[in-house]
Amino acid sequence: MRKSCLGENLSAYLFISPFLVIFIVFLGYPLIYSFYLSLHKVTSLVDVFNNLTYVGFDNFRTLFHDGLFRWSLLMTIYYAGLIVPLGIASSLLLAVLLNNKLKLHNLFRTAFFLPYVLDLFVVGIVWTLIYSPHFGILNRILGFFNITYFSERGFLGNPYTAMPAVVLVNVLKGAGFGMVLYLAALQNIPQSIYESAEVDGAGWWQKLTRITIPLLRPVTLFMVIVGVVAALNAFVEIYAMTSGGPSIDVGGKAYGATWVTGYYLFDTFYVRLKLGYAAAMSYVLLAIAVVVSLINMRILRPKAEY
Numbered sequence: 001m002r003k004s005c006l007g008e009n010l011s012a013y014l015f016i017s018p019f020l021v022i023f024i025v026f027l028g029y030p031l032i033y034s035f036y037l038s039l040h041k042v043t044s045l046v047d048v049f050n051n052l053t054y055v056g057f058d059n060f061r062t063l064f065h066d067g068l069f070r071w072s073l074l075m076t077i078y079y080a081g082l083i084v085p086l087g088i089a090s091s092l093l094l095a096v097l098l099n100n101k102l103k104l105h106n107l108f109r110t111a112f113f114l115p116y117v118l119d120l121f122v123v124g125i126v127w128t129l130i131y132s133p134h135f136g137i138l139n140r141i142l143g144f145f146n147i148t149y150f151s152e153r154g155f156l157g158n159p160y161t162a163m164p165a166v167v168l169v170n171v172l173k174g175a176g177f178g179m180v181l182y183l184a185a186l187q188n189i190p191q192s193i194y195e196s197a198e199v200d201g202a203g204w205w206q207k208l209t210r211i212t213i214p215l216l217r218p219v220t221l222f223m224v225i226v227g228v229v230a231a232l233n234a235f236v237e238i239y240a241m242t243s244g245g246p247s248i249d250v251g252g253k254a255y256g257a258t259w260v261t262g263y264y265l266f267d268t269f270y271v272r273l274k275l276g277y278a279a280a281m282s283y284v285l286l287a288i289a290v291v292v293s294l295i296n297m298r299i300l301r302p303k304a305e306y
Contacts, residue, residue, distance in 0.1 A: 038279035059280035080231035091178025113176035124240025159248035159257035221300040235262035
């Protein structure tokens with residue numbers, strides 16, 4: 001009996017061993033070594049595995065006194081404050097419309113989901129051309145209505161419109177992903193609940209706010225967590241469209257209007273070659289993501305079952 005159990009356990013370990021090897025090599029080891037790196041001063045990619053100077057937690061202490069890091073956190077909060085609610089609202093709107101069995105709803109579902117599978121860098125370049133003040137189609141349309149405010153610097157060259165312009169691109173690209181999740185959840189809600197509500201005299205707004213949205217809390221929780229993590233990791237779209245700019249004056253100091261933490265991490269690691277400092281920054285961002293996710297789970301914990 002014991003040999004049989006041992007054989008079954010051995011077979012199970014053999015089946016999961018490829019995943020364990022991949023996890024250790026590509027996730028486990030980098031995670032551990034990056035923390036080791038955060039305790040050292042490294043200024044060259046050549047010396048990333050040797051000639052390290054131990055500095056303890058100095059990188060973390062410096063980080064909390066770094067004004068540029070605090071600014072990047074502020075911009076990340078601004079970015080998340082736009083993209084999370086707008087992404088959820090657009091995804092839910094599309095899902096509700098498609099759930100009503102519109103004509104050609106399969107075609108619309110595919111059309112809305114297609115942008116999500118496109119490469120974000122390519123999408124960013126395309127929208128940079130659309131936003132261009134010189135030959136962008138958006139400025140041409142606005143010019144037709146005599147709106148010339150963006151004709152000189154464009155949307156991405158204006159520090160007050162650059163971030164909303166980047167957010168709009170991400171919302172339009174990612175709406176299809178959330179739409180699929182919400183649509184699947186909507187189709188799992190029993191129609192008898194809506195029928196009972198109609199008998200009680202509930203209109204479409206009451207059904208949406210009192211039935212649909214509360215029963216979609218698990219999906220909304222997932223969307224919030226994914227959105228916050230995406231905001232903390234935002235880089236590709238910033239790199240493709242604004243490179244952290246344009247410059248904005250705050251208290252006599254120049255900062256980037258789209259200088260989010262993900263772009264600051266890239267700049268610290270690959271441009272300034274402060275590898276240990278960048279590793280410390282990545283762990284701080286990881287801690288922030290975990291804390292925010294736990295808070296969201298606490299607030300948006302499902303309270304209704306069906």
